[in-house]
Amino acid sequence: MQDEVYDTTTGEVLTDNTRTESRAADGGLIPAAAYTAGDAINQLEDGAFQADMHRALADLIGQLNDVADATQAKATGTLTMKLKITKEDNALKIAADFDTKAPKMPRPRSIMWTDDQNNLTRFPPNQMQMFGLRQVGGSGGLRRA
Numbered sequence: 001m002q003d004e005v006y007d008t009t010t011g012e013v014l015t016d017n018t019r020t021e022s023r024a025a026d027g028g029l030i031p032a033a034a035y036t037a038g039d040a041i042n043q044l045e046d047g048a049f050q051a052d053m054h055r056a057l058a059d060l061i062g063q064l065n066d067v068a069d070a071t072q073a074k075a076t077g078t079l080t081m082k083l084k085i086t087k088e089d090n091a092l093k094i095a096a097d098f099d100t101k102a103p104k105m106p107r108p109r110s111i112m113w114t115d116d117q118n119n120l121t122r123f124p125p126n127q128m129q130m131f132g133l134r135q136v137g138g139s140g141g142l143r144r145a
Helices: 037-071
Strands: 078-088 091-101 133-135 142-144
Touching: 037 078, 037 091
Parallel strands: none
Antiparallel strands: 078 091, 133 142
16 A cells, blocks of 8 residues: 655645556556445446536526525425446446426416306406407507507
């Protein structure tokens, strides 16, 4: 086991015996073993799983901010990670997946009444309407006045 080497000026550890990388036959580096759960997650799918999960987390946080800002209330979401680990032929096969659940943006409320046939209407049926729908502007669309 190699002794730790320190920079005499800063005291920085220049070698770390817990994370040794070795070289392959072609001279390329072989990544160190995963010493933490984070290390293991970073190595899944050659790093693609962690990158995808990070993007999903950023999207979830954005949705939480949008809902909380719109409602002026607390917003809650979840990110769930699942690892299915199977031991087969002296190797571990790891199938990783994640799922997010974001709060929905609340829909605006509508006020409606019912007529004599129990149909919904936007206007009180026993009240005279002064203004109906009319054409506004150059778009040709109808808008409520």
